[in-house]
């Protein structure tokens with residue numbers, strides 16, 4: 694039986710790559726190790742982990758939302774795809790914990806709230822956003838100063854597209870990619886997953902935001918890598934890849950995916966810094982004036 698959901702039109706949030714059997718089966722040790730890795734990156738947010746306010750953008754059926762909720766203050770999961778949202782809601786009803794979780798069935802661009810978050814998760818979601826600039830402006834607006842975004846995204850140039858499990862799909866112009874997806878009967882079109890970026894594309898994209906960002910090289914022992922694969926050949930390749938990435942950043946071009954941690958600049962610190970510069974400038978000006986008067990006297 695085909696569990697994938699058919700998309701009706703290109704603006705709907707019918708994400709046709711979703712495989713519900715896989716969603717149900719996802720190993721919890723992978724979820725736990727991912728969440729531990731995420732929280733490991735939050736040490737200098739300036740708050741205990743148990744008090745963090747977290748936003749999970751494109752939370753799907755809530756796989757990571759539920760896990761992280763056990764450790765932080767509160768989580769809002771935003772998910773526009775109705776079926777995934779309903780799964781998350783029904784799972785929440787069955788749980789004993791979860792009072793600190795809220796789900797919203799809307800795209801992030803339409804999320805209207807006064808709340809600001811310490812941590813935003815954006816796990817394999819960027820590649821589904823046709824207008825990444827608008828989406829990220831919104832995400833950035835929702836982030837507190839000094840807050841962090843933990844983002845994972847596949848590399849557009851990786852030869853195997855993992856949503857539709859087709860080689861070279863993301864290399865093709867959208868017209869041909871759609872045709873490829875249809876001919877191989879993997880779905881109605883590629884448009885719901887077609888916006889992954891390359892290493893340079895991501896750098897260019899985040900250079901336009903007032904943020905610091907860092908490509909994270911995970912420890913090769915992290916369980917979430919390769920979804921916990923124990924395959925000998927895969928593990929050798931993974932270890933070698935990580936070794937090369939640590940030595941030469943050039944190898945990011947060939948990375949299968951990226952983990953990026955983005956920190957929102959503390960504007961207050963910047964303002965303090967500019968006030969300091971203005972004061973320095975003022976005192977220099979005053980000194981010059983004083984010397985000038987003295988010389989004239």
Ligand SMILES: C[S@@+](CC[C@H](N)C(=O)[O-])C[C@H]1O[C@@H](n2cnc3c(N)ncnc32)[C@H](O)[C@@H]1O
Pocket residue numbers: 706708750751752753754756757771772773774777799800801802815816817818821822828
């Ligand atoms: C590959 S799934 C990832 C789900 C979950 N983050 C995970 O890692 O299991 C991507 C999700 O992003 C959602 N999405 C796409 N565009 C979005 C938008 N503009 N705002 C919020 N979520 C969006 C999709 O509906 C989908 O559930």
